[in-house]
Amino acid sequence: MPSSKTNRIALIASAFVIIALILFAMLRDNADAITLNQANSLLQSKSVKKVIVTKEYVYLKTDNGYYKIASSQVTPRMFVDYKVEVGSESNIIAIILFLVLFLGLGSLLVKFLQNRGVFGDIRFKRSDETNNASSSLLELNSPIEAMKSDVSFSDIGGISDVKIELEEIIDFMKNPKRYKNFGARMPRGVLLVGPPGVGKTMIAKAVASAADVPFFYQSGASFVQIYVGMGAKRVHELFAAAKKNAPAIIFIDEIDAVGKKRDGQRNDEREATLNQLLTEMDGFEGSSGVIVIAATNKIDILDSALLRAGRFDRRIFVELPTKREREAILMKYLQKVPHELDVKVIANMTVGFNGAALAALVNEAALLALRQNDFHVTLEHFYQVKDKVMFGKKKLQMLNEKQKAYRITYQAGKVVVATYFDLPFEKLMLSNEKLTPSTDEPFIKEELEARVKMLIAGTVACDMRFNEHASSAKADLDEAKEITLKMCQEYGMGTAIIPESNEEELMLKRLYEETTLLLESLGEVIQNVESVLQERESISKEEVKKYINAIF
Structure with missing residues (x-):
């Protein structure tokens, strides 16, 4: 019996040695390092069967061998004709092998402790009277334990x-x-x-x-x-x-x-x-x-x-982060994300974001970059996911040609007025429901009036062009009315501190007329913006600034 026990232990030990050797063989990187010229030659000769991208290397698999080149030496354009896979297959195998090794060692340890009698006094009890109420009471009666914080x-x-x-x-x-x-x-x-x-x-x-x-x-x-x-x-x-x-x-x-x-x-x-x-x-x-x-x-x-x-x-x-604080928060979340970004630009475009929203924004941008097989997160990725984080993913209705023409004019009017008054935004897309987030900061009268003008600018532009506007203006008009009401009734910004009758109506009418005069003077700018929106359905604040500066 002792010899048979010894043989069994030797057999188990041999099995773990074999698993360890297999693990070492599978994890060992056996790819040959090549230069950029050699990589281009392989890609141009069409001998590459598979392209795998990891954080450090790009692996090229051919019939003759397995090669690698540093990710920093290549560009996505080199692999336009190939389907690129992200990650490394060895990670899954390693996890499986580690799991097998861990379970095997754990089983041996449990068996050893059982033989020593450590678990001899432990008994498990079953109860047929378990229900939701009793489980809740057990939870309530469980002792309160302290935790060690891992956040610094x-x-x-x-x-x-x-x-x-x-x-x-x-x-x-x-x-x-x-x-x-x-x-x-x-x-x-x-x-x-x-x-x-x-x-x-x-x-x-x-x-x-x-x-x-x-x-x-x-x-x-x-x-x-x-x-x-x-x-x-x-x-x-x-x-x-x-x-x-x-x-x-x-x-x-x-x-x-x-x-x-x-x-x-x-x-x-x-x-x-x-x-x-x-x-x-x-x-x-x-x-x-x-x-x-x-x-x-x-x-x-x-x-x-x-x-x-x-x-x-x-x-x-603990208030919403300022621009400088948003930069610091973004730097924390971007530490492990490969990117080519100016963090100040992202901080400028995230007015009103809290820390959780900034974390979600960085994560969504990183996920989008992975879906598109890009090696770095860029500013364009942030533009594409910003509205999704701020307002949630909203399925837009399909627009026919006439509706699209109204939408283009509406958005052109908003973006021109927003740029003229330098309201906080970086880019407008044709599908944007909101251009700038509303905040509770203390504004002066001219800042509030500028925001109201931006909100009604789309309606004004459509009325000027088509002599009517679409029902999609409702959200902007509601916000404009709410701001006007507060200005007159709560902020004392009307003709008198104590508002007169129809004060909001008169103020909104005056702002509508002033916005009409402004858009008439910027007619050439609106036409240029409409052409850009018609072509690519998006325009940046810097582009609109150039059009405005060209006529002043």
């Missing part, structure tokens, strides 16, 4: 102002005695306020990573349960776990789900949960080292008791 501030671009605000928190978590000896205490709670997608969760994780403390993450919605008392119990367990692991950070995402204003309407479970949260935040004297960070995009609906001093003492507003 270096992974987040464009938050220098926010980082300065949080450096005190990080220092306090590392050196609490310094603050205690000075008689100072740090805020018990920090509230991150900002629109969705600006990176509030990532910022909280970066704080935990920089302070090197346990990170307890909970969503506000997870406290709102159908079981009476379970939400309050969950809050208590969360704070108890954090106190045991102090110093620690509790992060409550979307706190407005549990912290809404109490308006007198009966909701015992929600109120009990909120009361428990308030009580826990009041009981921090004996548990220094625990800081609560919460995130919301609806601070106006939070209960006043939650916002008072002693609970969330510090509020940090």
Whole structure:
């Protein structure tokens, strides 16, 4: 028996050696390196059977051998007559072989531990009474565990102002005695306020990573349960776990789900949960080292008791990134993407984008480049996917010749006025539903009027050319009316601070007449833009500028 066991072990060891040798043979790059001239010769002689592109090399497979050349030495035009495959076949084989090796070693380890009696006391129980309610209760009763954050501030671009605000928190978590000896205490709670997608969760994780403390993450919605008392119990367990692991950070995402204003309407479970949260935040004297960070995009609906001093003492507003911040964010996401781009141009064309939208934009551009078998992401890829990220993919209706003529004139009027007033955009396509994104920045009167003129310019151009316009103008006209209404009723930008009757109608009529005079003076520019749109269905801001500068 001992000899048979020895033979079995030797057989298994031999099998793993063979697998390792096969793995080495399959992963070894056996392609011969060639020069650019040799590659051109192979391609021109039509002897290449397959072209495979990877990040570092382009592989040429022929009947006589397998050759490689650095990707930086070739251009896509060299492979116009060939179907190009992206990736490497060896990766799949390597994964399979690694998986086989891992499972084999894992099986041996489990068998060894079983023989040693490690699993002797473990028994598995089955229950025939399992249903959705019981599984939910099990989940609620499961212990709350801390996680280690793997996000650092270096992974987040464009938050220098926010980082300065949080450096005190990080220092306090590392050196609490310094603050205690000075008689100072740090805020018990920090509230991150900002629109969705600006990176509030990532910022909280970066704080935990920089302070090197346990990170307890909970969503506000997870406290709102159908079981009476379970939400309050969950809050208590969360704070108890954090106190045991102090110093620690509790992060409550979307706190407005549990912290809404109490308006007198009966909701015992929600109120009990909120009361428990308030009580826990009041009981921090004996548990220094625990800081609560919460995130919301609806601070106006939070209960006043939650916002008072002693609970969330510090509020940090995380706004949409500025141009410089967008550049920093884009640089982070483009680090691993092969590109030939001026990041400043991309930052200019993404006014109103948040961090999540910028990440999606870079990813969509990279996917488009892969679909088109391009070796680098270019500015044209970003132009093609920008509207998809901003407004979603929208299937456009098929236009007949007459409808297309109206569309061309409509878009020409908009793009000429937008360029004349230097509104933020980089390129217009015939299929664009919106030219520039609306923002909530504080505008002065002439900037708002310029935007209204851009929104009605398409309608004005069609009325001038065809004496009528299409129903597709509705969205632009609605926005123009909304801006005009706010200017008169809310911003005091009409003829008087207190608006008179029909104030919006008079303002919109005046702006329509001024836009008509402007387009009449730019008639030659509109004709040139229409010709370009008719030919290629797109035009850049720089091209329109050249046409305008030519007549002034």
